[in-house]
Amino acid sequence: MTGTAVNPLFRAAYLAKDGGRKITLVIPWLSLKDQNLVYPNNTTFGSPSEQESYIRQWLEERIAFIAGFAIRFYPGKFDVYKRSILPVGDISEIIPDEEADIAVLEEPEHLTWFHHGKRWKTKFRLVIGVIHTNYLEYVKREKNGKFQAFLLKYINTWVASIYCHKVIRLSAATQDYPRSIICNVHGVNPKFLEIGKKRFDEQQHSSNQAFTKGAYYIGKMVWSKGYGELLKLLHDHQKELTGLEVDLYGNGEDSDQVKEAVSKLKLTVRVHPGRDHADPLFHDYKVFLNPSTTDVVCTTTAEALAMGKIVVCANHPSNDFFKQFPNCRTYDDDNGFVEATHKALGEEPVPLTDAQRYELSWEAATERFLRVSELIRASAIEMEKNSSTEFASASLSLWKNMEDTSAYLHHLALGFEATRRAFGAIPGSLQPDEEQRKELGLSS
Secondary structure (H helix, E strand, O other): OOHHHHHHHHHHHHHOOOOOOOOEEEEEEOOHHHHHHHOHHHOOOOOHHHHHHHHHHHHHOOOOOOOOOEEEEEEEEEEOOOOEEEEOOOHHHHOOHHHOOEEEEEOHHHHHOOOOOOOHHHHOOEEEEEEOOOHHHHHHOOOOHHHHHHHHHHHHHHHHHHHOOEEEEOOOOOOOOOOEEEOOOOOEOHHHHHHHHHHHHHHHOOOOOOOOEEEEEEOOOOHHHOHHHHHHHHHHOOOOOOOOEEEEEOOOOOHHHHHHHHHOOOOEEEEEOOOOOOOHHHOOEEEEEEOOOOOOOOHHHHHHHHOOOEEEEEOOHHHHHHHHOOOEEEEOOHHHHHHHHHHHHHOOOOOOOHHHHHHHEHHHHHHHHHHHHHHHHHHHHHHHHHOOOHHHHHHHHHHHHHHHHHHHHHHHHOOOHHHHHHHOOOOOOOOOOHHHHHHHOOOO
């Protein structure tokens, strides 16, 4: 239920909405032992078709139209150390060559770190990468983090360059990439906009307070997802924040450590299991506290704004898109956080205008995505027109030869178990195992 899972699902649905495009959403299939490690609330699936039914039902409960897109699964494994699902084998094979036209790689670096198979730019006419995650910020927090981040930056640049024609960065919080453009092409689950509109309408016709609860935070319960920053701020400023009550909602690998840290605070901070952010439980909260600086564009921040809440967040590139909304309150330092939190709790949110609600919607996000994608194609055509001179042709040819050589070296290196392990791949991930082949109906 993370943004990197939910947002591509909505993108596929809204790209397919008008019926003019054939859209296929390709997502990872995990065997049961990995499902138990990843999916919340003991949710598991006995087959890909069972998981597809669950996904479609979940989506139909949130959108007001029938989304006519296909779903296919690629084999994946969960890397406990990286806390990530990684692809197994050549996942480009999931799309038959005769259907290959445009590929959108959601998290292109993640999908191609260990790719060994047909080159994406050879198989597809256009390959667009959408950068979801600020991997460098996560890695910096690990042991030898600065050195690891230095290496990862160049590996990310390498694989994105050889496998993508163009890269869309959701915000400037990510590292820079060649041939990239910054544009938030994500929207908000329409349920959240409906909740916000309903709350505003009720407020207009009632003298009661619209929001009866104070502050909360929701997110995967790992330190790097904002919990570290939030609990440090609460710990360091307990005196200034006396009387503040905060509810935390989430599941994750660091849940026990978070609970232990909370127990040492003098403030009233309650820890709850994760829930769907659209749950009525959240409707009465007024203030969403999100000090995270690891996000690229935080999905839960967008959802809170859509529900009409005040958001207190760091003055950070990941929050640039949200600054246009009157209920977004940013801060630069600890004192700013304390001041913004007090102020938010003492005020009422400003109702969103229709234009502001639209800006948060998936309709607007899809328009932005199509616009920057069309610019990609237009610039490619323009580049071909402008490269008719002998010098330009020679330069392009040299660049293509260098890129082809680079792609060949990556393909060669990732074809051996020893070098794959050196790069950090999951052991035995060069090809799907017999269990996954059987589950996915792949030939042996």
